[in-house]
Amino acid sequence: xxxxxxxxxxxxxxxxxxxxxxxxxxxxxxxxxxxxxxxxxxxxxxxxxxxxxxxxxxxx
Amino acid sequence: xxxxxxxxxxxxxxxxxxxxxxxxxxxxxxxxxxxxxxxxxxxxxxxxxxxxxxxxxxxxxxxxxxxxxxxxxxxxxxxxxxxxxxxxxxxxxxxxxxxxxxxxxxxxxxxxxxxxxxxxxxxxxxxxxxxxxxxxxxxxxxxxxxxxxxxxxxxxxxxxxxxxxxxxxxxxxxxxxxxxxxxxxxxxxxxxxxxxxxxxxxxxxxxxxxxxxxxxxxxxxxxxxxxxxxxxxxxxxxxxxxxxxxxxxxxxxxxxxxxxxxxxxxxxxxxxxxxxxxxxxxxxxxxxxxxxxxxxxxxxxxxxxxxxxxxxxxxxxxxxxxxxxxxxxxxxxxxxxxxxxxxxxxxxxxxxxxxxxxxxxxxxxxxxxxxxxxxxxxxxxxxxxx
Numbered sequence: 367x368x369x370x371x372x373x374x375x376x377x378x379x380x381x382x383x384x385x386x387x388x389x390x391x392x393x394x395x396x397x398x399x400x401x402x403x404x405x406x407x408x409x410x411x412x413x414x415x416x417x418x419x420x421x422x423x424x425x426x
Numbered sequence: 427x428x429x430x431x432x433x434x435x436x437x438x439x440x441x442x443x444x445x446x447x448x449x450x451x452x453x454x455x456x457x458x459x460x461x462x463x464x465x466x467x468x469x470x471x472x473x474x475x476x477x478x479x480x481x482x483x484x485x486x487x488x489x490x491x492x493x494x495x496x497x498x499x500x501x502x503x504x505x506x507x508x509x510x511x512x513x514x515x516x517x518x519x520x521x522x523x524x525x526x527x528x529x530x531x532x533x534x535x536x537x538x539x540x541x542x543x544x545x546x547x548x549x550x551x552x553x554x555x556x557x558x559x560x561x562x563x564x565x566x567x568x569x570x571x572x573x574x575x576x577x578x579x580x581x582x583x584x585x586x587x588x589x590x591x592x593x594x595x596x597x598x599x600x601x602x603x604x605x606x607x608x609x610x611x612x613x614x615x616x617x618x619x620x621x622x623x624x625x626x627x628x629x630x631x632x633x634x635x636x637x638x639x640x641x642x643x644x645x646x647x648x649x650x651x652x653x654x655x656x657x658x659x660x661x662x663x664x665x666x667x668x669x670x671x672x673x674x675x676x677x678x679x680x681x682x683x684x685x686x687x688x689x690x691x692x693x694x695x696x697x698x699x700x701x702x703x704x705x706x707x708x709x710x711x712x713x714x715x716x717x718x719x720x721x722x723x724x725x726x727x728x729x730x731x732x733x734x735x736x737x738x739x740x741x742x743x744x745x746x747x748x749x750x751x752x753x754x755x756x757x758x759x760x761x762x763x764x765x766x767x768x769x770x771x772x773x774x775x776x777x778x779x780x781x782x783x784x785x786x787x788x789x790x791x792x793x794x795x796x797x798x799x800x801x802x803x804x805x806x807x808x809x810x811x812x
Contacts, residue, residue: 395432397441399448404459407447411476417505419444419498420472422465423427424452426692426723426756 427469427488430640430686434491440498444473452754454792461794464535466571472533473501475508481533482508482526486567488639493593496560504529521551525561532568541568541577559594566601578605579619586626591633596642599626600649607656624653631669640677644693647673651700667700678710684717688724695727704734715747722751722760729763738770755795758784762807774811781808 399421400407411418431437449456451465463472466486471494473483482504485497504526516522528543544565551558562585569578582602589598603623609616627650630636631643647670654663674694681687691707691714698706708731715724726748732741745764752760761784768777781804788801 396435396438397432397446399432399446401448402450402453402456404447404449404456407445408474408476408479411445411474414445416443416445416476417482417502418472418474418476419446419501420463420474421427421432421446421448421469422451422460422463422472423448423469424450424754424756425721426452426726 430689431489431491431494436491437494440495443498443502445476452756454754454795457792457794459794466535471497473497473505475505477509480508480530483529484533485564487597488641490593490637490639492637493560493639496557500525500529500557500560517552518550518555518557521547521555521557524550525557528561529564532564537568538572538574541565541572541574544568559589559592562589563594563597563601566598566605570601570605575605575608576613578602579609579623582623582626583619590626590629591636593637593639593642595626595630595636596638596646599623599630600642600646603627603649603653607653620653620657624650627653631673640690641693644670644674644677644690647697648693664701667697671697671701671703684714688714688718688721691723691727695731698731699734704731707731720751722748722756726752726756726760726763729760729767733763733766733770736770738767741767741770755788755791755797755800758788758800758804761787762804765807765811769811778808778811781811 400410404420407418407420449459451460451468463470463481469488470484470486471489472481474480475482483497483501489497503522507522507526508530524543524547528540528547531537531543532540544561547561548558548565551561555561562581566578566581569575569581579602582598582605585594585598586602589595603620603626606616606620606623609619627646630638631646631650647666650666651663651670654666671694674690674697678687678690678694681689691711694710695704695707698704707727711724711728711731714721715728718724725744728744729741729748732738732744742764745760745767748760749757749764761780765777765780765784768774768780785801785804785808788796788804791797
């Protein structure tokens, strides 16, 4: 856990709060993530009676 | 996380325990959900109870695989507890009950109340409570967010002996140091605490055996850098920046593929600028742009590096490429850089127009993407150009 407090301007402009994530194709994620569809994920969680895990991220 | 943690095969055994959703917070379609979840920083993970959609557990920041597994276990237990099935026979039942309640408040962004709940959980916890590290990290964050900096420092110092060799060590040292830097001069112990917490940070960085995420280590360098700058210790700050830069170069050199290597690009640009060597970022970013031609980040970072080098025209060319690929609120940051590049060329008219366009764009963003502080920053910058 970390990188939450306001960064100095220089860092804020150049770096993201956490080390960045590339949106480009890379190694495959091992968990079956549903992309950007909360309604579908919630419906599936209710149907399967499972908690819903959400990863919020940004490409920068 | 996506390059190093969510690709780890050992996580596959958790696939059936949750429904997994990823949201790109920069996409307009996710703006409303972003606002509803109240995401304080990225990445942030949420575990929701699908029955009523309440956030049972939230974790902000990176995590190692083992930390993530603890988060999954705790989130699962918190959802089960909200269904009325807690394990009352457990020796930590009281602490767990207080914790799940605090996690729920934390998930709702009620930081002062959550902090009180976490403190109650810690007070009720048995000696070897396995959730101690996770709870201390959440409490440190909640204290910081509710402007209880002195309490944050005290907790970081108190928890240090127990967490110094654990994956929580970097966060504890870093949160504590960040809070110490923000303490007013009227706090008598400020300097002593600052020195002590800097020492903790240096111990973590010197101990390669502590299992830490690379961004936690990088974040610790940033905390140290901020601390030395706050102390107006220019030589000390430069020394930290040089060590930070070397650390990031070493991590990037170990990357097994371009995706892993580019993870470090953003902090490397910052570190190179800090040590007065922005030109070192150019070959790295050019390589990243070749590896990922659809990604706006490499040219956006090139524009920042060129700005630091005063190569205004090269910066604008990189900015053109970045703006052609960008989406979401990130475009506003790029436009600020672009305005600086025009200003460097003494083209005040274009610099002003760029900022005016950025303000109009910021103003039209939907809730969840609209940021009043960003609008204020842009307006201040424009005003300074009059």
